[in-house]
Amino acid sequence: MNNKYVNRSKISEKKFREIVRFFSLDLTAIQIAELTGLNRNTINRYLNEIRRKIAHFSESTSPLPLRLYSIEETINIDECCILLKEYEGKIYTAIAETNDADVLKSQYHQHFDLMINVNTGKHQFLGKKEGKNESTRKVLNRIESFWGNAKSRLSKFKGIHSSTYKYHLKECEFRYNYRQEDLYQLLLKILRNNPLF
Numbered sequence: 530m531n532n533k534y535v536n537r538s539k540i541s542e543k544k545f546r547e548i549v550r551f552f553s554l555d556l557t558a559i560q561i562a563e564l565t566g567l568n569r570n571t572i573n574r575y576l577n578e579i580r581r582k583i584a585h586f587s588e589s590t591s592p593l594p595l596r597l598y599s600i601e602e603t604i605n606i607d608e609c610c611i612l613l614k615e616y617e618g619k620i621y622t623a624i625a626e627t628n629d630a631d632v633l634k635s636q637y638h639q640h641f642d643l644m645i646n647v648n649t650g651k652h653q654f655l656g657k658k659e660g661k662n663e664s665t666r667k668v669l670n671r672i673e674s675f676w677g678n679a680k681s682r683l684s685k686f687k688g689i690h691s692s693t694y695k696y697h698l699k700e701c702e703f704r705y706n707y708r709q710e711d712l713y714q715l716l717l718k719i720l721r722n723n724p725l726f
Contacts, residue, residue, distance in 0.1 A: 537726060604626055611647060683697060
């Protein structure tokens with residue numbers, strides 16, 4: 530079937546656009562399956578691939594000079610910390626495969642603003658400017674706003690497999706950074722340039 534967004538597609542381009550539209554509205558796989566009439570496993574497969582493409586897009590557009598892991602690597606989320614950086618009003622995320630605060634603070638304080646321990650939920654500021662000046666407060670407020678939205682979004686899945694956690698985190702980053710744009714059109718552009726499968 531001819532579909533410019535998916536290689537070797539078994540669904541029509543019109544049906545795929547429906548999936549992307551519902552995904553951009555942040556509906557769950559079950560909701561999308563009901564609305565499109567497709568099997569939930571099929572929807573999950575497509576959504577996982579869309580999230581993978583979003584993660585690659587986010588990594589390729591990130592201004593951070595540091596990559597802590599390949600987006601394709603498997604990580605043990607129970608022993609990780611999420612690192613956050615605010616840069617020009619956008620939030621960038623990474624996952625470090627340690628939850629040792631001293632190691633993270635010594636190695637990543639130049640590249641990230643905040644560390645969140647996945648197990649405990651504790652936050653620790655990594656930046657050098659630990660004072661209470663106005664710009665530091667604004668940065669931390671944006672980061673806290675992002676993290677509040679991300680936690681709320683992620684909780685609706687009622688548990689995320691550790692192999693896909695990083696893709697969901699990058700999806701939260703993408704949704705936050707492009708919240709003022711039409712996500713549907715942006716996703717179609719990304720997927721047209723880099724088709725699924």
